[in-house]
Amino acid sequence: MGSGTNGRAWLRPLLLAGLIGARFAAPVNAQVPVPEDRPYPGVMQVSVDATDLDHRVFQVWQRLPVRPGRLTLLHPRYLPGAHGPYGQVDRLAGLQIDGGGQVLPWVRDTVDPSAFHVEVPAGVSQIEIRHQFLSAVSRDTGRVVMTREMLNLQWISLVLYPAGYPVDRIQVEPEVRLPAGWQQASALRARAASAVGAAGGPVRFEPVSLETLMDSPLFAGQHLRRVELDPPGRERPVALHILADSPEELQASEAQIEAHRQLVRQADQLFASRHFAHYDFLLAISDRMGGIGLEHHQSSENGVRPGYFRDWSKRPGARSLLPHEYTHSWNGKFRRPADLWTPNYNVPMQDSLLWLYEGQTDYWGRVLAVRAGLVSPDQMRDSLAETVAQLSHRAGRVWRNLQDTTNEGAMARSRSEAEWSNWQRGADYYAESSLIWLDADTLIREKSGGQRSLDDFARRFFGIQDGRVQPLTYRFEDIVSTLNDVQPHDWTRFLRERLDGHGPGAPLDGLARAGWQLAWAETPSDVQRHQAEDSEVKTDDFSYSLGLQLKRDGRVGRVLWDSPAFRAGMSHALSVVAVNGTAYKAERLAAAITANKTGQAPLDLLVREGDQYRHVRLDYRGGLRYPRLQRVDGSPERLDAGILQAR
Template identity: 75%
Template sequence: MSSWAQAQHPIPAPRDEPYPGQIQLSVDATDLDHHLFSVTEILPVSKPGRLTLLYPRYLPGAHGPYGTVERLAGLQIEAQGRRLDWQRDTVDPYAFHVEVPSGARELRLSFQFLSAVHKDKGRVVMTPEMLNLQWISMVLYPAGHHASAIQVRPEVKLPAGWQQASALRPVATSGNADERLRFQTVSLETLVDSPLFAGRHLRRFELDEPGRARPVALNVLADDEAQLQASPAQIEAHKRLVQQADKLFASRHFAHYDFLLAISDKQGFIGLEHHQSSENGVRPGYFSKDWSKQTGARGLLPHEFAHSWNGKFRRPADLWTANYNQPMQDSLLWLYEGQTDYWGRVLAVRSGLISPEQSRDSWAEIAAMLSHRAGRLWRNLQDTTNEGAMARSRGDAEWPNWQRGADYYAEAALIWLDADTLIREKSGGQRSLDDFARLFFGVEDGRVAPLTYRFEDIVATLNQVQPHDWRAFLRSRLDSHGPGAPLDGLSRAGWQLTWADTPSEFAKADDSEWKTDDFAYSIGLNIKSDGKVAQVLWDSPAFKAGMSPSLQVVAVNGRSYKAERLSAAIKANQAGRDSPGGQAPLDLLVRDGDSYRHLKIDYRDGLRYPRLQRLAELPERLDSGVLKARQ
């Protein structure tokens, strides 16, 4: 070890050896006023001497070091009725050293997890109406053992009258005034992978026929009862999601599966996969909106459900770790997340959660975004899989178009569309990427333990489906630089990216909190409704004029900023100064702090919004093939 502290107190490496005894983990989740979770652990010990306790640092699903040890507070450790001193490791702040006294048979740990009170300080997980208990934030565990080799008996105290949902199955309540809900004893690995949602308003919808082995259920919580009112047709679409996933993957790698869905504008948004459940957070209106017009977040559940097979069951070998304090390696996220993004989009349409027309507009959006991704000139897609290890929040990048980010989602989805349509073309429509899904994810039906894979396994399975130089196919797309997105799959499906001067119905229906006035593909700007610049595309007309995310657009051609005024000015400006209302170049008054200045943008190509256009000379393989429901 390089440091003095670690030389004195080395952190034991994890071994696949059972930890003696069971950890009793109790969480009091009733302090809604302060957004606090109070934790008590009874940790059995078998011998005196140095013991190292770890707080999880590398989070599954986040793919990197996103543990929040700074939110652990009030830590006290006791043995034999007296308080023990502990020491935080000076190199690894997620490790705590304590000296177990002779004769001690257990340690009593107590601390609080201080969850975020405001969303600008982190994701809010506790509100007056609901909470999201993530066990990974509530536990200190002994170093030196695999997470699968540590047994934990969890229990939770919830606010009076609240209901809960989780992949964990309760065994009893404590039977006293505390009324703590006790769950079955599980490994630390299973516990961490089984978060809990609880709240005042909860409905459970069974998505399988009664008596179905390894059943699937949708558990919905909301800020108020009205948000839980789902129509039979809406629930039927969620049932078809389960049916279409069965047909795609030809297996179930869970004993049961629970969708956890929170409909709230108070609790923070989330989409996080687990083996037998998923955490999903959406804004109000999930069931009440007009599904024929607004997709909302209906692509979220198909994505997270697909992860039960892709990511949780089949897992990259370099991403699998023995515990939550070993560094993760993310080199295969273009399959883990990228193909899951693809299957999520496919299953959303096959189930009827999203229409084919809405799906095409969504494909057009990502094709346009990646076609204008300037960062592709210097940073290849393979390198973007390191985003998790960089521990950078996806909202931190001020120049995302140049820096790139988690493009292994959407760009990899385009690559898998390319692979799917290529298989369909070369096999004369007899095979598709569905066959890869059955071969790769459908093995060992019923197995829950992770089955790891490497790059060579992906190539070999693709060759089982359709002989081709898949190694070269993948590496050329993952490692290349250059402008433009990989759009061969779209064209082989019979569609091409084109442009219109008005947004699609899909784009206009977007009411997410991230929605902006979109001028990205004309002058290179996304602007918030108050004129603040949300994004400037690298090397765009706006960029060349001096625009940056530090600015606020105050006026357009001498009039106060409104989206419709900028739209009209861009449209009128196509013919230059001589057109009605034209003023070339555009004159934007911008504010930078307490300074103002004029920026001139010389742009004449009008408004541009992405669409897919049918290529009549090519076979149609998207609606009639890729997105078509399986019978």
Template identity: 80%
Template sequence: MRSGASKKEGHGLRALLLAGMIAAALGPAPAQAQVPKAQDRPYPGVMQVRVDATDLDHRVFQVRQRLPVQPGRLALLHPRYLPGAHGPYGEVDRIAGLQIQAEGQVLPWTRDTVDPSAFHVEIPKGVRQVEIRHQFLSALNRESGRVVMTREMLNLQWISMVLYPAGHRVDRIQVQPELRLPTGWQQASALRVQEGGSGDPEVLRFAPVSLETLMDSPIFAGRHLRRIELDPPGQPRPVVLNIMADSPEELQASEAQVEAHRRLVQQADRLFASRHFEHYDFLLAISERMGGIGLEHHQSSENGVRPGYFKDWAHRPGARSLLPHEYAHSWNGKFRRPADLLTPDYNVPMQDSLLWLYEGQTDYWGRVLAVRAGLVSPEQMRDTLAQTVAMLSHRAGRVWRNLQDTTNEGAMARSRSEPDWSNWQRGADYYPESTLIWLDADTLIREKSGGQRSLDDFARRFFGIQDGRQQPLSYRFEDIVAALGEVQAHDWARFLRERLDSHGPGAPLDGLARAGWRLDWAEQPSEFQRHQAEDGEWRNDDFSYSLGLVLKRDGKVERVLWDSPAFRAGMSRALTVVAVNGTAYKGERLSAAITANKTGQAPLELLVREGEQYRPVRIDYREGLRYPRLVRSAGGTERLDAAILQPR
């Protein structure tokens, strides 16, 4: 092993001397550094954070922080585990140009070799404050990530940009935030501008808050912004809808449309019988250039939809369930929070075992509140529910992976792009499948109580307690079971565990049946499904429940269902369909060919391309086109339209 060492001895000695000089300059070896655990103690002093968001050319946010410190080793953390994302989705890779200074002297830093979101720096004796400067390099296009800054608007997420000192709970660190926006822009957030300002008329200074509150209070800002009060004057804990858009025309809403959003607030009040915030700000961006989003916060929510939210109201109801969902999260997820998600800082791993309540029941209430408010019609809600039921009824992966295991999706930190075999792998099914479980629970309570009680009673009992309290209140599985039992006597532990832990084909449909409905099939998509397929960048030709195939309009295969006719014919997302029965691909031609083979006389002949290779694919499918519908069951009590979806 030492052969040839004598020839390199001189070079090795010089290398060792150089390494020693570098080590002396940097201080103790970073491998020996430890990231201190968060302690329940106040951080001495107030951290100052100023973000300059005026570089619209490069979409770069300039960040400057001033941090009170003590001599010795300091660990700075960039948030790694993000609330709402439920996993390690922090973007420390977008932090650049990091420089730490004290009294004009640059302090060397080293990145932690185990946790790349941690930075170590040695604070010299006598130093009581450091200045941190860096940039957050936001995505320039969709290929490189979610776009958060355009020429017309921006979405500032403090949690993506701010470094914070390790060793303290984030609710014990006080922060003074400031923001510089492009000239003429307006902003909206749950933060409140401080009277007296920053001394610089172009810089907004917000009232001091805890780091936890700052990270939970993103900002929407832009050239075109409209503010709509959703509460009557004098409400002590008001709710406001803040809308920004690519153009002023997208801000125009009719009084009926505004009134539907006001009814959303009213219906949530009647459901939860409480408000756990000082004020609440819906942040709604209507844009085709900034990335879409739906993310909950305690006193606000980030909502991004494509153009037409108000202008194309009749044809785009799907986007209108977003605000009810995120608003319900103020109670379910932010106020009442699973104990294993209530971490002391953003670098302690999150555990997602109870997301079937956190996200699953929120998904249920989001759908229900949208109808009760008049944002969505009962028919439109049933169409979306039909799609959910059909999708889960064909979820091949249910035979090997139970619903409880899907709550680990966030911790697995998968790419946000769809897996190649999502129907077999499963994904965040704790959203839609839990909706069916909570429909099951709701209808069971109604049936057993003779219509006297419902899941609404659970919502008030579980989420509506301690009206006005903002500090999160944690819960565990046993608390959920106990609250359900107080509403209606039943073996709720067994009810939940059977549905969370079971394997097998088919969706859990007992609740749908008890509501008086069942899944059926039609040869034509509903109006809602048709408009959804036509919507912007998501336009596709959907043959999920016939061939097991979804294609983009150019024939590129978007999805193949596991063990479907297309799967058994050898198709995958690697292919593009070039022709149908010898004629260039069009969705309507494939539809006609599927219908033509119902008698088995005209099997499909597809020409597909994979890279530079072409090959024929033959599919002898005979059941015709199939699009999901909900239809009334014969007999039984109808509980969906007549009870669950009725406004309170």
């Protein structure tokens, strides 16, 4: 269609016929009741059959007390922890609603596809809901949550619930049927008579609110080991539940288990409180079930690749996962941003304070991993060096500030879809905010003469009302006020300059005040090398030299914006076939980069795009560059000698 009046002539007959008005008017079925602060009348029953290992289908049955009239059932759309509209209503199938001996027709809302409307006839006091959740059968279609050895049941993906009520005012009686001989672990507590689902029967759990149910995922499998991380009789105890593809992966030394116990002790020292009745780490060691790291108030879902215990010296990155998710019990689940809290899972969330929710959690996750002995100080510094290098090369900082990245969850964009990620930016409110909190920590230490630190903020902000489980919300002003209680400073300006600024380069004041700076080496550190080897897709990383990351077969995995590779015309569409006339191998490209440090041997890359070949010439002379942290001579050392020391 052309522009202008003539281009819109097609509208006229539709307007006259009233079709445009009908098309754009509010649909009759678009009225989803808003939550009102009232209890739901009656108790919902939920039963899940998780035994179909062949098709990886969860069968769901629900019984719901109802009243005659219109009822709207909701499938969760806005997911806590994901911070956005990542609900999987597209995997719901076979929905049937019965009441009073008849099938009740339902209509999907035309505005919110996660809402289903049904008219309940007079005389019907309860309905039965049946449907299936069609989980991914391979990694090509999504995260695998069910294998022959284990499963990850997330109630928030399975349960429909009535609109018009806060989820903490809806009571639920849940149960699950598992494959024969499997054991389960969850923050839910099973009724004594059905703790294992004897004789093939279901595991029945104590009644809970829908909010607690949705926040209490379940891991189950053939091979499960439970480890108590607290002394016997400890109030509000913490336990570690380990599942694995094979029994061998459950074996851990006493020193390794002691590091996890030390994590709990160090968190007690940091937060001086426990905001849970009990806490259950759910840890799956598997290359068949999809990995995960997701926080909950009284548990966490943690999925790592095989070798967590077996390859202890080579897997430090995986061991920062549990400290991060455990910190979230205080930061995010107990203390929660006011604009992120919602009465149910279909009211949109706002993520403006994720730089505290996720950013300070990222910081404490790194710190607690070292204080507990899960990660060594050297390993932590090498990991931090990689973070600093990535953020220092984040070209998108010049147009998109850190505060705006907190909208990533609401954008519902997969990070893997961002082909120019260092120009677009992504969820930088994790790592870059961690550097801001390092800045704040070292500033407090400097201004107080070492008498106070960010630990004091953690105790005052997260450690209040010990034992309270109900979320306590906060706003920007509360963060500033608590910081000022710890150490007087213009914290509003401090935070806003770093959140709203557009300057190039990562915020490195805290690193410098800690006594360290970013430096470069010609070989990757052990941590960086192990991370590359441990990933599902093996890569060769030349990010900080050519601005190029390649998969082992030569396919381009990443090109940094405005890097030498970018300026030479390289993109994700290419594969590197040869380096200076010889078939591509990482060591050949590395040797060629080194050889041209004097400018005498520019790189000639033969690249393929579809069925076309061309040559790319790169006259890069900076040599190989891999990040390290280096001590600043004559400066106070506040990292190893302060922040990372166990309490």
